[in-house]
Amino acid sequence: MIITRTPLRVSFFGGGTDYPTWFREHGGAVLATTIDKYLYLHVRYLPPFFDFKSRIVWSQIEQVQKPGEIKHPAIRGVLEWMKINEGVEILHHGDLPARTGLGSSSSFTVGLLHALHAMRGELVSKRALAEEAIHVEQTVLKENVGIQDQISSAFGGLNRVDIRPDGSFEVVPLVVQAERLAGLQKHLLLIYTGLSRHASEIAAEQVSTMGSKTAEMKAMREMVDEGEKILAGTGSLRDFGRLLDAGWQRKRSLSSKIAPTMVNEMYDAARNAGADGGKLLGAGGGGFMLLFVEPDKRAAVLRSLEKLLPVPFKFERGGTQLVLYEAETQDGFLPGR
Numbered sequence: 001m002i003i004t005r006t007p008l009r010v011s012f013f014g015g016g017t018d019y020p021t022w023f024r025e026h027g028g029a030v031l032a033t034t035i036d037k038y039l040y041l042h043v044r045y046l047p048p049f050f051d052f053k054s055r056i057v058w059s060q061i062e063q064v065q066k067p068g069e070i071k072h073p074a075i076r077g078v079l080e081w082m083k084i085n086e087g088v089e090i091l092h093h094g095d096l097p098a099r100t101g102l103g104s105s106s107s108f109t110v111g112l113l114h115a116l117h118a119m120r121g122e123l124v125s126k127r128a129l130a131e132e133a134i135h136v137e138q139t140v141l142k143e144n145v146g147i148q149d150q151i152s153s154a155f156g157g158l159n160r161v162d163i164r165p166d167g168s169f170e171v172v173p174l175v176v177q178a179e180r181l182a183g184l185q186k187h188l189l190l191i192y193t194g195l196s197r198h199a200s201e202i203a204a205e206q207v208s209t210m211g212s213k214t215a216e217m218k219a220m221r222e223m224v225d226e227g228e229k230i231l232a233g234t235g236s237l238r239d240f241g242r243l244l245d246a247g248w249q250r251k252r253s254l255s256s257k258i259a260p261t262m263v264n265e266m267y268d269a270a271r272n273a274g275a276d277g278g279k280l281l282g283a284g285g286g287g288f289m290l291l292f293v294e295p296d297k298r299a300a301v302l303r304s305l306e307k308l309l310p311v312p313f314k315f316e317r318g319g320t321q322l323v324l325y326e327a328e329t330q331d332g333f334l335p336g337r
Helices: 020-026 073-081 104-119 126-140 148-155 178-187 199-212 214-232 238-251 261-272 295-304
Strands: 002-013 028-045 054-057 061-064 088-094 158-163 169-173 188-192 277-280 288-292 321-325
Touching (some): 002 214, 002 238, 020 028, 028 104, 088 104, 104 148, 104 321, 126 148, 148 158, 148 169, 178 188, 178 214, 188 295, 238 277, 238 288, 261 288, 261 295
Parallel strands (some): 054 088
Antiparallel strands (some): 002 028, 028 088, 028 158, 158 169, 188 288, 277 288
8 A cells, every 4th residue: 555645835926937838938937835735645556356457536436447447637647658557546635625726636646656656666756756747747638737836746845946948947945044934824824715627728828828928927937036035035024925916916917717706806805904915826717815914914804705714724845755655565466466
């Protein structure tokens, strides 16, 4: 039995510049952190006692004879790409809902790759897991996705990620004083809007308009530098909140699908109650909203969003982890037996 635990992420600045359409010409950069909310994947070779070969449990329960019959696209794609033909059992559960802007799809892919490599007895680096997840999502599954989510969930931590035009990347952990990092966390509110969406569909329109939004995209890229300077400095942290607001104003101008009316109303209510800034996480359209709020205004902002669900969280630094590894023995059910 293998169990992996892979974190979700909160992206602050630079989202969109991690899409190939942009970085292949301009390069890209993002500033993001992982949080203590996780996806868990239980994987094992399935004993040969059943009238099906593999069992997959997610929001559905699938019992199939071969990988090509699996409905879950990431599981089907990864199994076929890794050429795993033995019977397997894969069970998934997570701390937060899927399709909510926290990079859950890529966390799932990274965690699954991690588990299946471990099942084969293969030790794989975090960089290799991120690169493989990017390949599976972009090339095998042909989804409209960037590359920051796979990198964040694999590496973990608060990082700046610089992306070169050839798609290679450098992960630079931010050096932030402990008190300042704790202060940042105290200023952040994570609010569930109750709306879920398919990021790939929203991203498709955003990608199609990037060529005509060069000024906006370059400004969003420059905010990575500004955000890093604020966190590394000694000035007011409220500058970080104001920068989040500026970034959100830029981002929602990229596509009509990023900020539907209901989301704009939520954001305006929070701002009117005292939030310095914030953003809708991920591709937009729904999911989780991140707000930067002075601690003494937190109660007022929560009252303004009383019908929505706040989710407490902390930063995490581990990235994807093997939390259980029990190798097969000669007395067990080895593949092919």
